[in-house]
Amino acid sequence: MPKLPAPPIPPKFLPQPPPPGTQRGRPRTPLEKGAEAGKSAVDWIDERTSLSGGVRWLLFRKVPRGTNWFYTLGSATMIAFLSQAVTGVFLAMYYRPDAAGGAYESVRNITNNVFLGQFVRGMHKWGSTVMVILVFLHMGRTFFFGAYKYPRELNWVIGVVLLILTMTMSFTGYLLPLDQRSYWATIVGVNINGTGPLLGPFLSDFLRGGPEFNSTTLSRFYSIHMLLVPGAIAAMLGAHLYLVAKLGTTAPPWLRGKPERELVEEQL
Amino acid sequence: MAPTRRPSKSKYTADRGIPGAFEGETVTRRRFMTGTVHGAGALMTMGFALPALAFAIGPIFSNVSLGWQTIGYPDDFPDNNYTPAVITTSPGIGEAGKSTVFIRARNPAIDTTPPTQYNRWIAITSRCAHLGCPVRWVPASERFICPCHGGVYDLQGVRVGGPPPRPLDRFFTRLHEGLVQVGPRYSVNSELRAFSPRDPGEPLDGIGQYLYPSRPSVRI
Numbered sequence: 001m002p003k004l005p006a007p008p009i010p011p012k013f014l015p016q017p018p019p020p021g022t023q024r025g026r027p028r029t030p031l032e033k034g035a036e037a038g039k040s041a042v043d044w045i046d047e048r049t050s051l052s053g054g055v056r057w058l059l060f061r062k063v064p065r066g067t068n069w070f071y072t073l074g075s076a077t078m079i080a081f082l083s084q085a086v087t088g089v090f091l092a093m094y095y096r097p098d099a100a101g102g103a104y105e106s107v108r109n110i111t112n113n114v115f116l117g118q119f120v121r122g123m124h125k126w127g128s129t130v131m132v133i134l135v136f137l138h139m140g141r142t143f144f145f146g147a148y149k150y151p152r153e154l155n156w157v158i159g160v161v162l163l164i165l166t167m168t169m170s171f172t173g174y175l176l177p178l179d180q181r182s183y184w185a186t187i188v189g190v191n192i193n194g195t196g197p198l199l200g201p202f203l204s205d206f207l208r209g210g211p212e213f214n215s216t217t218l219s220r221f222y223s224i225h226m227l228l229v230p231g232a233i234a235a236m237l238g239a240h241l242y243l244v245a246k247l248g249t250t251a252p253p254w255l256r257g258k259p260e261r262e263l264v265e266e267q268l
Numbered sequence: 269m270a271p272t273r274r275p276s277k278s279k280y281t282a283d284r285g286i287p288g289a290f291e292g293e294t295v296t297r298r299r300f301m302t303g304t305v306h307g308a309g310a311l312m313t314m315g316f317a318l319p320a321l322a323f324a325i326g327p328i329f330s331n332v333s334l335g336w337q338t339i340g341y342p343d344d345f346p347d348n349n350y351t352p353a354v355i356t357t358s359p360g361i362g363e364a365g366k367s368t369v370f371i372r373a374r375n376p377a378i379d380t381t382p383p384t385q386y387n388r389w390i391a392i393t394s395r396c397a398h399l400g401c402p403v404r405w406v407p408a409s410e411r412f413i414c415p416c417h418g419g420v421y422d423l424q425g426v427r428v429g430g431p432p433p434r435p436l437d438r439f440f441t442r443l444h445e446g447l448v449q450v451g452p453r454y455s456v457n458s459e460l461r462a463f464s465p466r467d468p469g470e471p472l473d474g475i476g477q478y479l480y481p482s483r484p485s486v487r488i
Contacts, residue, residue, distance in 0.1 A: 099361040183364060187400040188416065195469040197479040204467050205328045211465070211486040212332070214358035214365065 057245065064251035070145070071249060073138040078241075080131035081233065084169075087124040088226060095176065097222040099215045103178040128170055135166050147250045155243040158236055165233050172225035178218065186221070187213065329484050334359070336442065336449040339371065345389055345448065347373035350405045352394075355439075355450055368394040369439055369450060370405050370412070378423065381460055391439035391450050392425045397432040400468040412436060426458060433471035434458065452488050464488050 028036075046052045063071075094114055096106040110117040139159065142148055148156035175186040190213075194204035209216040279296050281289035286297075295303075339353040350370035358365030370392045374383065379390060392412070394402045401416035411428070412421040420429035425436035435458060440451035453465045457472035464482030466472065471480070 099364055101362055101364075178364070184401060184416075191400045191468045194467040194480075198481070201467055201470065201480055201483050202328050205483055205485050206325055209327045210330075210332055210358075211483065212357045212365075215361045216327070 058241075061245060061248060063249055064255070066252040066255040067249065068252065070141045070252075073134060073141050074244070077131060077134040077138050078237065080127060080134055081237070083127050084124060084131060085230060087120050087127065088230075090120055091124055092226060095222075097176070097219045099178065099218040101178075103176065103218060107177045128173060132166060132170060135163055139163065144253075145250060146253055152243070152247055152250075155240060155247070158240050158243070162233060162236050162240065165229050165236065168229050169225060169233070172221040172229070175218065175221045176225065183213075186217075327485065331487065332485055333452065336444065336451045338444070338447045338449050339369075340448055341446070342373070342389075342443065342448055345371045345373050347375040349407055350392070352405070353450070368402065370394065371441070371448070371450075386440040386442055386451070388443060389441040389448055391441050393437040393439065393453060395437065395468060397427070397434050397436055397468050398430065403436065424460065425456075426460070433469065433476070434466075434473065435460065437465060438462075453486070454488060 091110065094106060094110045094117070096102045098106075107121070110121050112118075142156065142159065171189055174189075175182045190204050190207050193207060194200045196203065205211060207217075207220070208214065209220045277284055279298065280293050281297060282291060282293060334356065337355045339355065340351075345351050350372050352368050352370055354366050355369055356365055357367045371389050374388050374390055376383075379387070381387065394404070396403045396414040396416065396419050398414065398417055398419045401414050403412040403414045403419065403421065405411075406413050410423050412419075412425060414420070414430065414432075418430040419427065419432040421432070421436050422428050425438070427433075427435060435456050437453050437455045439453050442449050442451065455463045455466045455472060457463065457477070463472055463477060465486045465488065466480055466482070470476065
C-alpha cells in the first residue's frame with residue numbers, strides 16, 4: 001500500500017537551523033564556552049578590524065634556507081629596548097630630577113628602600129649595556145652577511161639612526177644618578193660635543209641649557225632620555241620592522257642560490 | 269569590450285562655463301583650495317613647533333652673568349704660589365654648581381701682560397682646557413695637573429704636556445672695598461691674549477678662534 005504523503009508541517013514547528021557560528025549537536029557546556037572565550041574575543045576584534053591579515057603578513061613569513069641563530073640578534077635588541085622601556089617607566093615613578101642633591105637621594109632611595117628597587121634599577125642599568133652590545137652584534141651580523149645590500153639600504157640607514165639614538169640614551173641616562181661619575185662624565189661628554197667646529201660650541205650650550213652645568217641641565221637630560229629619544233626609537237623601530245617584513249630576510253652568504261633551470265647551460 | 273570612459277572634464281573654469289572664469293587662468297580652483305589647506309596646515313604646525321623649538325634652544329642666546337664674587341683679603345694671596353678658592357658657577361644646585369679657582373698676586377717678574385685694574389691677581393680656573401676635568405695645583409713641581417687624560421700646565425697655566433689645546437682659562441679680578449673679587453671668565457691663547465670664554469677642547473691659536481666662535485651666552 002502506497003504511503004500517503006505526509007501533511008505539510010507549519011513552518012513554526014520545523015526544527016530551526018543553528019545560528020551561524022554554533023555547533024550542531026548537543027549544546028555546549030559552560031566549560032566549553034569558556035574555553036572558546038579567547039577565540040571569540042579575537043574573532044570579535046578581527047571581524048571589525050581585519051587585523052589578522054596584517055599579523056599573518058608580519059609573523060608568518062617565508063624565511064630563506066640557512067636561517068640561523070644570528071638572525072635573532074635584532075629581536076633580542078628589541079626585547080632589550082622593551083625591557084628598558086618597562087623598567088624605565090617604573091623607575092620614573094620614584095626618580096626626582098633635582099640637581100641640588102635630590103636626584104642622588106631619590107636614586108639612593110630606589111636602591112636601598114624601595115621594594116625590588118635595586119633589582120629594577122639593576123635591570124635598567126645592566127640592560128642598557130646589554131642593549132648597546134646587542135645593537136653592535138646585530139649590526140655586525142647585517143654587515144658580514146651582506147644584508148645591507150639592495151634593496152635593504154634604507155633599513156641600514158634606519159639602523160644607523162637607531163644606533164645613534166641608542167647612544168644618545170646611554171649618554172643622557174648616565175647623568176641621571178648624579179653621582180661624581182655621572183657629573184664628570186657629562187662634563188667631559190658635553191665638552192666632546194663642543195669640539196665639533198662651528199656648531200659644536202652651540203650644541204654644548206643647547207645640551208647644558210646654558211654656558212655652565214646648571215639646574216636645568218639635569219631636567220633637560222631627563223626629558224631627552226625618557227620622552228624625546230624613546231619616542232623616536234619606537235617610531236624608527238616600527239619603520240625598521242616594516243621594512244624587514246616587506247623585504248624579507250637574506251640567506252646566509254655561504255648558501256649558493258639555485259639558478260633558474262632555463263639559465264643553466266646544458267651539459268652534454 | 270573595454271568599458272567606455274566618460275571624457276574627463278577640463279580643470280579650467282573657462283572650459284566648464286563656471287561664472288567668473290577668464291582666459292589665461294593659471295591657478296585653478298582645485299589647486300587654490302589644495303594650496304590653501306596645505307598652507308593652513310603648515311601654519312598651524314609652525315604655530316606650535318616654532319615656539320617649542322625656540323623654547324628649547326633659547327638658552328643658547330640668553331647671556332648669563334654671575335657678577336663679582338668675593339674670595340678674600342689681598343694678604344691671603346702670595347705672588348709665588350697659588351691659593352685655591354671656591355666660587356659659584358651655577359647658583360641653586362649646591363656642590364654641583366661650584367668650582368675651584370687658583371689665585372696668586374700678580375708678579376711683574378713672571379706676568380708680562382700689561383697691568384690693569386683687572387689683573388692685579390691672577391685667577392686661574394681648575395677646569396682643564398682639554399675636556400673640563402678638574403686640574404689641581406701641585407706646588408712641588410709648580411704644575412697644574414689634570415687627573416683624566418694627563419694634561420700638564422706651568423705656573424702661567426700654559427700647556428706643557430698632554431692633550432689640552434690651549435692654556436687654562438682665567439678670571440678677571442679686582443679690589444673692591446678692600447676685598448679681592450673674582451669676575452667673569454675669559455680664555456687665552458698660547459700667547460696669553462684674551463678671548464671671550466670658550467668651552468674646553470676648543471683651540472684658540474691660528475684658525476681655532478674662527479672654528480670655535482664665541483657664544484652669546486657668555487660673550488664678554
